Amino acid sequence: MTGSTPAGPVPAGAGTGRRPGLAAGSARPPAEVHDVALLDLDGVVYVGPDAVPGVPAALAVARERGMRLGFVTNNAARPPEEVAGHLCDLGVPAVPDEVITSAQAAASVVAGMLGTGARVLPVGGPGVAAALRAAGLTVVGTAEDGPEAVVQGYGREVGWAQLAEAVVAVRNGARHVATNTDATIPSPRGPLPGNGAMVRVVRDVAGSEPLVTGKPDPAMHAECVRRTGADRPLVVGDRLDTDVEGAHRAGAASLLVFSGVTDPALLLAAGPPHRPDLISADAGGLLVPHPPVTGGDGATWTCGRWAATAGDSGPLELRATEGEDGDPGDGLDGLRALCLAAWARAPEGSAPQVRAADGEARRALAAWGLAAR
Incomplete structure (x- = not known):
């Protein structure tokens, strides 16, 4: 396959x-x-x-x-063969057919829209051009080569020159296709710019909304x-x-x-x-098993030994319901209860305030990076 x-x-x-x-x-x-x-x-x-x-x-x-x-x-930067090799090096056995990249998804979409052999300008790491070739598309290097589409994916080496070619090609009528619009990627140094940040450059300068094919x-x-x-x-x-x-x-x-x-x-x-x-x-x-969350009266949700209460207004409140220190399981039972309380009060989603009812709840909230009020 x-x-x-x-x-x-x-x-x-x-x-x-x-x-x-x-x-x-x-x-x-x-x-x-x-x-x-x-x-x-x-x-x-x-x-x-x-x-x-x-x-x-x-x-x-x-x-x-x-x-x-x-x-x-x-992440469209690398072809599946390279991704599978990296996984094997990390102790996760994998073969290329087990890897699906957003570059492959974009190439399939472009081939379906324009037909095999269509001229496409890749912007991104080597995985983008490799996926286009595998889909039977013709890879070109500049806007002057008359691409019918620009496929833009993440690549650490992407810079002004590639972005400029993409802008010119899109302004000349090429379809702008983005493998994804993730604003950030995780790194040991914290979140760093992802493909979405670069896609916005092309979108804003060329004045054309991209077709997004990834997750x-x-x-x-x-x-x-x-x-x-x-x-x-x-x-x-x-x-x-x-x-x-x-x-x-x-x-x-x-x-x-x-x-x-x-x-x-x-x-x-x-x-x-x-x-x-x-x-x-x-x-x-x-x-591991994942414990259920139960709601007794519609305002209080419990999971394990934790209870989260959401009134009509004000902060959510987290409290330990029994025993002393320690949370059996994976340490996330209180967060599970808080989620259901927050989602029940705000069905469409909103950022709630959270307060601790006791010292143990305060320590739990701190561990999750939530401000205890």
């Missing part, structure tokens, strides 16, 4: 009936419930050149339990489902606006991890398309 094959719809078995929502949790580890994990890479499997600590071992255990892995990345468009996840034959896929990602929304649009369940760009404050403010089914510190969450 090749990345140039257009993705079809997600199979019926991966449809909307399999999204339980954060309140339901998962009584069994997700690796035992879902047959395939569709893993984002940046911020999930690795940050920069290095693996997220513990994740290669966790993915190995998930495979031992029968879960298959697919790798779905909005959250469901084509990438659908293609990975097709390749793996998944019946119960689980999208594992670190971004609300691409991974979680993409899972919703593809009819798949989602696991949000905090090893990349999303933090608890962003999660609490999430609107309905950006609310995951499960949360975890990292991809090790595939291996």
Whole structure:
């Protein structure tokens, strides 16, 4: 199979009936419930050149339990062969056919619109041009070569010269296609400019809105489902606006991890398309059960030994309901309760204030980077 094959719809078995929502949790580890994990890479499997600590071992255990892995990345800089090689170097065995990049999705879309052989100007890392060639498109180097489309993806070497060629080509009538519009990418130094920042340069100067083909468009996840034959896929990602929304649009369940760009404050403010089914510190969450969240009177939500209360107005309140220090499980039960309280009070999403009812709650909020009031 090749990345140039257009993705079809997600199979019926991966449809909307399999999204339980954060309140339901998962009584069994997700690796035992879902047959395939569709893993984002940046911020999930690795940050920069290095693996997220513990994740290669966790993915190995998930495979031992029968879960298959697919790798779905909005980063278009590298071809699948190079991505698979990097994963192998990090201790995550992978082959190119298990990797779906946004460059492949863009190339499929352009080939479908313009036909094979169409002239296309790539902007980005080597993965962009490689995907275009694999889809049967003709790669050109300048605006003067008469490209019918510009495909723009992330590349660390992208600079003024490439952006200028893209602007001229788009002004001359070329279709502007962006592999993704992620504003940032995670790094050991914190978030850095992503492809979306460069796409905005071309959009603003050329005055033309790009066609965006990467996540959250469901084509990438659908293609990975097709390749793996998944019946119960689980999208594992670190971004609300691409991974979680993409899972919703593809009819798949989602696991949000905090090893990349999303933090608890962003999660609490999430609107309905950006609310995951499960949360975890990292991809090790595939291996453990996830507790449910219950709401007794509609204003108070409980998870484990934590309760979160949301009145009609004012801050949400978190308190420990029993025992002394310590939170059994993964340490996120209180955050799960806070999420349901926040989402119940603000169905469309908004940034809530949070206060602690006791010292233990104050320490928990500090650990999640939430200001305790």
